[in-house]
Amino acid sequence: MADSVLVAGASGYAGALAARLIDRHPHFELAAVTSRSDVGTRLDELYPHHRVSKVLEELDLDTHADVDAAIVAYPHGAAAPLVAALRERGVKVVDLSADFRLHDVATYEQWYVPHAHPELINTARYGLPELHRESLHGADLVAGPGCFPTAALLALAPLARAGVITDAVIDAKTGVSGAGRAATAKTHFVSVDENVAAYGVGHHRHMPEIDQELARLGAEITPVFTPHLLPLDQGELVSCYVTTDRAIDQDSLAELYADAYADEPFIELVDRPPGVRDVRETNLCRIQVHADERTGKAFVFAAIDNLWKGTASQAVQSLNLMVGRPEVEGVEP
Ligand SMILES: NC(=O)C1=CN([C@@H]2O[C@H](COP(=O)(O)OP(=O)(O)OC[C@H]3O[C@@H](n4cnc5c(N)ncnc54)[C@H](OP(=O)(O)O)[C@@H]3O)[C@@H](O)[C@H]2O)C=CC1
Ligand SMILES: CC(=O)N[C@@H](CCC(=O)OP(=O)(O)O)C(=O)O
Incomplete structure (x- = not known):
C-alpha cells in the first residue's frame, strides 16, 4: 500500500x-x-x-x-x-x-x-545517505543537509575518513534558487545578472554544519568556506583545496574515491572538471579529484543541483530509506 x-x-x-x-x-x-x-x-x-x-x-x-x-x-x-x-x-x-x-x-x-x-x-538523523545510510533506515526524523554541506561533505568525506586532512579551503558557487522564492536586493535579477560576487564572507550559516559533519567523519578542522553567487537559476559547485598530512599521488587519490564511492548510485567520479549542467535536475553529485604536484594539495571538485541533490531529491532519497523502499526509487539517476 x-x-x-x-x-x-x-x-x-x-x-x-x-x-x-x-x-x-x-x-x-x-x-x-x-x-x-x-x-x-x-x-x-x-x-x-x-x-x-x-x-x-x-x-x-x-x-x-x-x-x-x-x-x-x-x-x-x-x-x-x-x-x-x-x-x-x-x-x-x-x-x-x-x-x-x-x-x-x-x-x-x-x-x-x-x-x-x-x-x-x-x-534527528543527518540526511546524507551516502555517508550515513545505516542511520536512516527506519528513521522517524531526518534533517536534510544544507546544499553547500551536501556538496562539500561528499567532496571531502573519503579524505576525512582516511584521517589525512589537516586543512581545507572550500570555494563554492551557487545559483540564485538557493536563496528561495522571494527576491531580495542581493538576489534581484539586476544585482545578479552578468555578475559574480562572494557573500557570507567569514560568517555563512553552513560553516558550523560543515565543521560538525567533517569532525564526525574524522577531520577536526575549521575549513575556509566562502560561497559565491552566480547568475544561474540552479546548480552548485564546490572547489576544495585540501592540505594533507602526507603526499598523495593521483593514482592513490583516485583509488581512495573509487573505493569510497564504488557502490553509490548517485556519485559520478569523472576525470575532468564537473559542471553544474552535468547534474542539472538530477540527484547526482559529480566529483573530480586532482593530486596537485606543484602545491602537494589534493583538489576536489563537486557539482550538484542545489534544489535536487542539495535538498528535495535528496529528501526523497532519505524518505525511501526511512520507510524501507529502494533508495533510488523515484529519483533514479
Ligand atoms: N533552495 C535551496 O536550494 C535549498 C533550500 N533549503 C531549505 O529548504 C527550505 C525551503 O527553502 P526554499 O524552498 O528555497 O524557500 P522558499 O522561500 O522558496 O519557500 C519557503 C516556503 O515556506 C513557506 N513559509 C515561509 N515562511 C513561513 C513561515 N513563517 N511559516 C510557515 N511557512 C512559511 C513559504 O510559503 P508561504 O509564505 O506561502 O507560506 C514557502 O512555501 C528552507 O529551510 C531552506 O533553507 C535547503 C537546501 C537548499
Ligand atoms: C544563494 C543563496 O542564498 N543560497 C543559500 C543556500 C541555503 C541553503 O542551502 O539552505 P539552508 O538555509 O537550509 O541551509 C545561502 O547561501 O544561504
Missing part, C-alpha cells in the same frame, strides 16, 4: 520540487500540499514545469497530519514547531531546514534563532 506524504511549504522552490517528486513516485502518494500565501492556487499555476495539479491548502493539522510522512519545506525557525507537531502525531518527517542539523543547541542558536524544540534535536 502506498505511503501518503504531505508537503508543507510547497509554494516555495524546494517544497514544490519535493511535491513533484512525490507525485511521480511509484510508491508514495501526494496527500496534500500546503502554503500560507497561495492557498487555493493550483501548484501548476505557480510552477507549470512541475506539472502537479494539486491545489495548495492552508495547513490544518487535524486533517493534514493524517499521513504516513511529511516533507517540511519551511524556513529555519518556522520548521521546528510543525516538525514537533507532526512527530507528536507519529508522522515521519524530513525537514529541509537547518532546524535539526546541528547537534548542539547553543551552536544552533548562535548561528540561527532560538530553538523551539531542542528536545527533538538528538532524535
Whole structure:
C-alpha cells in the first residue's frame, strides 16, 4: 500500500520540487500540499514545469497530519514547531531546514534563532545517505543537509575518513534558487545578472554544519568556506583545496574515491572538471579529484543541483530509506 506524504511549504522552490517528486513516485502518494500565501492556487499555476495539479491548502493539522510522512519545506525557525507537531502525531518527517542539523543547541542558536524544540534535536538523523545510510533506515526524523554541506561533505568525506586532512579551503558557487522564492536586493535579477560576487564572507550559516559533519567523519578542522553567487537559476559547485598530512599521488587519490564511492548510485567520479549542467535536475553529485604536484594539495571538485541533490531529491532519497523502499526509487539517476 502506498505511503501518503504531505508537503508543507510547497509554494516555495524546494517544497514544490519535493511535491513533484512525490507525485511521480511509484510508491508514495501526494496527500496534500500546503502554503500560507497561495492557498487555493493550483501548484501548476505557480510552477507549470512541475506539472502537479494539486491545489495548495492552508495547513490544518487535524486533517493534514493524517499521513504516513511529511516533507517540511519551511524556513529555519518556522520548521521546528510543525516538525514537533507532526512527530507528536507519529508522522515521519524530513525537514529541509537547518532546524535539526546541528547537534548542539547553543551552536544552533548562535548561528540561527532560538530553538523551539531542542528536545527533538538528538532524535534527528543527518540526511546524507551516502555517508550515513545505516542511520536512516527506519528513521522517524531526518534533517536534510544544507546544499553547500551536501556538496562539500561528499567532496571531502573519503579524505576525512582516511584521517589525512589537516586543512581545507572550500570555494563554492551557487545559483540564485538557493536563496528561495522571494527576491531580495542581493538576489534581484539586476544585482545578479552578468555578475559574480562572494557573500557570507567569514560568517555563512553552513560553516558550523560543515565543521560538525567533517569532525564526525574524522577531520577536526575549521575549513575556509566562502560561497559565491552566480547568475544561474540552479546548480552548485564546490572547489576544495585540501592540505594533507602526507603526499598523495593521483593514482592513490583516485583509488581512495573509487573505493569510497564504488557502490553509490548517485556519485559520478569523472576525470575532468564537473559542471553544474552535468547534474542539472538530477540527484547526482559529480566529483573530480586532482593530486596537485606543484602545491602537494589534493583538489576536489563537486557539482550538484542545489534544489535536487542539495535538498528535495535528496529528501526523497532519505524518505525511501526511512520507510524501507529502494533508495533510488523515484529519483533514479
Ligand atoms: N533552495 C535551496 O536550494 C535549498 C533550500 N533549503 C531549505 O529548504 C527550505 C525551503 O527553502 P526554499 O524552498 O528555497 O524557500 P522558499 O522561500 O522558496 O519557500 C519557503 C516556503 O515556506 C513557506 N513559509 C515561509 N515562511 C513561513 C513561515 N513563517 N511559516 C510557515 N511557512 C512559511 C513559504 O510559503 P508561504 O509564505 O506561502 O507560506 C514557502 O512555501 C528552507 O529551510 C531552506 O533553507 C535547503 C537546501 C537548499
Ligand atoms: C544563494 C543563496 O542564498 N543560497 C543559500 C543556500 C541555503 C541553503 O542551502 O539552505 P539552508 O538555509 O537550509 O541551509 C545561502 O547561501 O544561504
